[in-house]
Each structure stands twice: as structure tokens, then as C-alpha cells.
Amino acid sequence: MIISAGRNETFPFSTSIGVGLIETSINLTRMCLFNKPEYLLFIGSAGSYGDFKVFDIVESKKSSNIELGFLTQSAYTPLDNVIESDNNFVKNDTIVNSSNYISTDDKLTKEFLDYGVGxxxxxxxxxxxxxxxxxxxxxxxxVVTNYTNKDAHKDFLENHKIAMDKLTNYLVQKDIIKIKMGK
Incomplete structure (x- = not known):
């Protein structure tokens, strides 16, 4: 099953599950309880901490939930904050960080790279x-739409349409989806 966030990121070939950590958890749990899929492929946009360029495609099976407070040593968590899927779909070691906030401090977010978070x-x-x-x-x-800097939202909006087209084309090239072309 192919899933995506929704709102700005909807596709005719994916199921929308909500934006952010909470909506996603609630809606995906509900789906799994009533009609558990055999596999999940999440597709969407991302901000780069600096190593990836705008419009790069990044595959991953690892994610973290590391808040900026961790980087400034002004917060800690007793919870596991990095998880990895046990699958053979992807070999990439890039960790995708998730938060309900979009990072805009490029000097601070470059520190994520030291932890393998891209x-x-x-x-x-x-x-x-x-x-x-x-x-x-x-x-x-x-697909990378922006860098994590003061212009993150503006760049996201400017690049979003092209990025979603590039992501769709990538899925077609990888033979993950098939799209019927119009006349």
C-alpha cells in the first residue's frame, strides 16, 4: 500500500493518512486495525539538512524523532528516538527526522548530519x-523540496509542484506505479 500525508501531498495512487506525527499515528493505526496492509510505502516531501539538493530523491527505512532541544542540550527523552524497518526494499542508511515542526535554523540543523540524519x-x-x-x-x-533554513516554507511552496512530479516520475521509472498516459 502506498501512503502519503495528504493536504498538499495527495496522489491518485496513494492513500492520505494525515499531516504530522499525531494525525498520521491515529489514521494509520485505524487503517491497520481494520484492513492491515502487507507492506507500506510512504511517499512525500522533505527538507534537507544540507547534504541533499533540492529535487534529490531519497529512499529510507530509518527515522528519528529528534527535537532541536536535543541539539542544544536543553531537552532529553527516555524514549527510543531512532527506529529502522526490517525490510529489503531500501538499502539507504539516511535517517529521516520527524517532528511536528519545520526546522528553519540552518546553522543548528547542520548538526543533524553528525548523527547521520539527512x-x-x-x-x-x-x-x-x-x-x-x-x-x-x-x-x-x-523528494527534497527545500533546505532547513529561514526560507524553508517559501522554497517548499515554490518547489512543491515540480517536486511532486519528479517523485511521481521516479515511482514510474522504478516500476512501483504505472500511470496511463492521456491522448
Whole structure:
């Protein structure tokens, strides 16, 4: 089953599950309880901490939930904050960080790179958490729309349409989806 956040990121070939950590957890859990999929492929946009360029495609099976307070040593958590799916869909070791907030401090977010965290997407940690609970293989494919800097939202809006087209074309090229072309 191919899933995506929704709102700005809807596709005719995916099921929308909500934006952010909470909506995603609730809606995906509900789906799994009533009609458990054999696998999950989450697709969507991401912000780059600096190593990936805008419009790069990143595949991943690892996610973290690391808040900026961790980087400034002004917060801690007793919870596991990095999880990985046990699957053979993807071999990439890039960790996708998830939070209900979009990072805009590029000096601070570059520190994520020291921990192997390359991009951020609001939903992926929830997706992996729910999939792990239901023992569903899961992977994510992301297209970079912006860098995590003061212009993150503006760049996201400017690049979003092209990025979604590039993501769709990537899925077609990888033979993950098939799209009928019009006349």
C-alpha cells in the first residue's frame, strides 16, 4: 500500500493518512486495525539538512524523532528516538527526522548530519512506529523540496509542484506505479 500525508501531498495512487506525527499515528493505526496492509510505502516531501539538493530523491527505512532541544542540550527523552524497518526494499542508511515542526535554523540543523540524519519529513517516524507495532514492512521515498533554513516554507511552496512530479516520475521509472498516459 502506498501512503502519503495528504493536504498538499495527495496522489491518485496513494492513500492520505494525515499531516504530522499525531494525525498520521491515529489514521494509520485505524487503517491497520481494520484492513492491515502487507507492506507500506510512504511517499512525500522533505527538507534537507544540507547534504541533499533540492529535487534529490531519497529512499529510507530509518527515522528519528529528534527535537532541536536535543541539539542544544536543553531537552532529553527516555524514549527510543531512532527506529529502522526490517525490510529489503531500501538499502539507504539516511535517517529521516520527524517532528511536528519545520526546522528553519540552518546553522543548528547542520548538526543533524553528525548523527547521520539527512532530511526531515513530518510523518515518517509515526509511519515506522505504527508499522513496527503491526509488523508491517515499510519504506519511504522522499523528494527534497527545500533546505532547513529561514526560507524553508517559501522554497517548499515554490518547489512543491515540480517536486511532486519528479517523485511521481521516479515511482514510474522504478516500476512501483504505472500511470496511463492521456491522448
Amino acid at each position: 532530511i526531515e519529513n513530518m510523518e515518517f517516524f509515526s509511519v515506522l512506529s505504527v508499522a513496527k507495532e503491526f509488523k508491517i514492512p515499510v519504506a519511504g521515498i522522499f
